[in-house]
Amino acid sequence: MKELSSTNAMTIDVEDWYNSSLDLFEDSDVAHGAKPDPSVVDNTLCTLELLSKTNNKATFFVLGTVAEHYPDLVKEMMIQGHEVATHGYAHNLVYKLTPQQFEDDLKIAMEHLSNAGCCDVLGYRAPYWSITKKSLWALDILQRLGFKYDSSIFPIKRGLYGIPDANPDPHEISEDFWEFPPATVRMVGMNWPIAGGGYLRLVPYPIIASAIRRSAGKKSRVFYFHPYELDPSDVKLKHKIKSAGTLLYWMQQRLGRNSNPDKLRRLLSEHDFTSIKQILSDQQVN
Numbered sequence: 001m002k003e004l005s006s007t008n009a010m011t012i013d014v015e016d017w018y019n020s021s022l023d024l025f026e027d028s029d030v031a032h033g034a035k036p037d038p039s040v041v042d043n044t045l046c047t048l049e050l051l052s053k054t055n056n057k058a059t060f061f062v063l064g065t066v067a068e069h070y071p072d073l074v075k076e077m078m079i080q081g082h083e084v085a086t087h088g089y090a091h092n093l094v095y096k097l098t099p100q101q102f103e104d105d106l107k108i109a110m111e112h113l114s115n116a117g118c119c120d121v122l123g124y125r126a127p128y129w130s131i132t133k134k135s136l137w138a139l140d141i142l143q144r145l146g147f148k149y150d151s152s153i154f155p156i157k158r159g160l161y162g163i164p165d166a167n168p169d170p171h172e173i174s175e176d177f178w179e180f181p182p183a184t185v186r187m188v189g190m191n192w193p194i195a196g197g198g199y200l201r202l203v204p205y206p207i208i209a210s211a212i213r214r215s216a217g218k219k220s221r222v223f224y225f226h227p228y229e230l231d232p233s234d235v236k237l238k239h240k241i242k243s244a245g246t247l248l249y250w251m252q253q254r255l256g257r258n259s260n261p262d263k264l265r266r267l268l269s270e271h272d273f274t275s276i277k278q279i280l281s282d283q284q285v286n
């Protein structure tokens with residue numbers, strides 16, 4: 001098996017503030033595939049500015065509805081030298097789709113990226129990490145459609161996702177097709193997530209920094225966040241999801257949200273990140 005360089009990847013799932021919660025809180029009155037709020041544009045532009053100031057490059061997994069309604073945003077990512085990849089079209093859980101529905105959703109997403117000027121898409125990330133043991137068939141479809149990597153398999157177990165015994169390091173699944181799992185640390189015989197989202201919000205910064213230092217010179221690690229996480233005010237779920245007052249909602253969406261922008265700025269300032277495409281490309285010349 002080939003070895004990858006040790007640079008870490010920063011990845012950004014570009015979607016609206018509610019997408020991460022649609023499948024967790026089923027009493028939402030927002031539909032899959034709805035037009036994203038314009039705040040996704042402002043928050044993504046803030047993300048691009050932060051990456052520029054900290055001299056980092058990243059992979060943007062753009063939801064198809066974002067590319068459809070805000071194609072100039074996709075162009076801006078490319079102008080600034082970042083990788084654009086796909087997060088599917090309507091943010092449906094992969095294992096709730098048939099293989100044909102998955103392929104159709106993916107093709108619509110690719111069409112909107114192509115309309116925005118992005119024709120060279122190498123990577124895919126499933127909504128809510130929803131490539132699990134029930135939906136491994138999706139990897140075959142991705143390979144058949146010409147993708148070079150997937151970044152959807154979380155090597156932990158959670159209610160809606162995860163394969164706890166999956167390989168936690170980036171690895172080649174088959175000839176010229178790679179899996180880039182989100183970063184975890186191994187403690188007491190288990191993988192513990194540190195990669196981003198709620199985990200990044202809740203795990204103390206020194207633990208994350210220490211994990212990055214310990215991995216230096218070894219395998220690349222994949223981190224992630226959503227543009228709306230840079231804006232603590234950008235959570236309007238109360239208007240659209242009835243369970244917004246519950247403890248689960250608070251844990252999922254609010255806890256650590258106010259301090260998260262500073263944590264992300266620090267992470268990006270103190271460490272080097274690049275795109276997954278660049279990591280793959282470096283591996284080819286090594």
Ligand SMILES: [Zn+2]
Pocket residue numbers: 013015019020087091126127128
């Ligand atoms: Zn998502």
